[in-house]
Amino acid sequence: MLLAQLTDTHVIGPSNDEVLFVDNNGRLAEAVASLNSERPAPDVVVATGDLTNWGRPDEYRELAELLGELSLPLLVLPGNHDHRQRLRATFPQTPWADAEHASWAVTIDDVRIIGLDSTVPGQAGAEFDQVREQWLTTELDRSEGPMVLALHHPPFVTGIGWMDNAGFVGLDRLGAVLHQSALDGRPVTRIICGHLHRPVSSAIAGVPAQVGLSTVQHVALDLDPTAGVTLINDPVGYLLHRFTGDAWVTHTRYIATGEAPYVPTWASNPQAKKPDG
Ligand SMILES: [Fe+2]
Ligand SMILES: [Fe+2]
Secondary structure: OEEEEEOOOOEOOOOOOOOOOOOHHHHHHHHHHHHHOOOOOOOEEEEEOOOEOOOOHHHHHHHHHHHOOOOOOEEEEOOOOOOHHHHHHHOOOOOEOOOOOOOEEEEEOOEEEEEEOOEOOOOOOEEOOHHHHHHHHHHHHHOOOOEEEEEOOOOOOOOOHHHHOOOEEOHHHHHHHHHHHHHOOOOEEEEEEOOOOOOEEEEEOOEEEEEOOOOOOEEOOOOOOOOOOOEEOOOEEEEEEEEOOOOEEEEEEEEOOOOOOOOOHHHHOOOOOOOOO
């Protein structure tokens, strides 16, 4: 099972007149082309939110066009920059929950992928309320086999103050649900998320959680709690989460680096001494 994770693509519409740090739509087009050429082909692409920059209708039209080039199955989640109803309408094939929150759950290759909407309309922060607690508990109870949870907001404090400040209401509640599910013999074994615009890993209730890298600007690594907003032009790309049945292994695919692969001479010369590391 190979799960590719796109996140924080922040697509803009033709009417956008902002000066952008990078070419948001161009970067997504490059990511889509790279995903299409992956071998082996990923079984699914999960896009963990902030797919548009402002949630505007013309941005969703642009997003649909860009992701329409993807030749792989796609599942999408909202981020705080998205608009739930417009996202749902743009991707009607997604098995959306019959609820206000835009969550879903699917099984691919015997792996249960649960997409949890962590957003609060009009706010930057996250929330795991009683409605979503009930929905997630039901999904976990009915699932069999390995489970991965996808959501937009990292379910942990990252240490990057200005991003953490938006908060995650109900984080303890989410930890308790994951803990109980593990006790019941139905553990979530991997959490994938976005929002932070830089790759970070931690855990919640003993479940490893990985933030994917954005395809646009990245958040500067500054652990001074009083540091202000600083965005940087780090290499962008997506993650490839490989599940073998025993463990999840996460790889980073960088795109648009401008670098060509280098094949060392020893690789094509059986007589040459190979380096061992
Ligand atoms: Fe974002
Ligand atoms: Fe976000």
